[in-house]
Amino acid sequence: MNYELTGFNADGTPILIQIGTGTGNGGFVEIAAGVFGKPVPLYTHSLGSGHNPFGVVGGPGSQKSNHACDGKGIDYLDACFGG
Secondary structure (H helix, E strand, O other), rough: EEEEEEEEOOOOOOEEEEEEEEOOOOEEEEOOOOOOOOOOOOOOOOOOOOOOOOOOOOOOOOOOOOOOOOOOOOOOOHHHOOO
């Protein structure tokens, strides 16, 4: 599925609006301009539920702190913006 993150509820729950269909193997999430203080939208991949039994994305080492938000390959929102 493809979604747009438009903000957060008072309890911190993300507000997601579906903007496209998918196959269950992941998709994209557009982070609307201004949500994290950026003047332009940001885009990230979503994991999906299809062929992802471990619930993670990226190869070995991609989740290490020195790689998790370095602007190369796969980055993680919680590493980049705190989560």
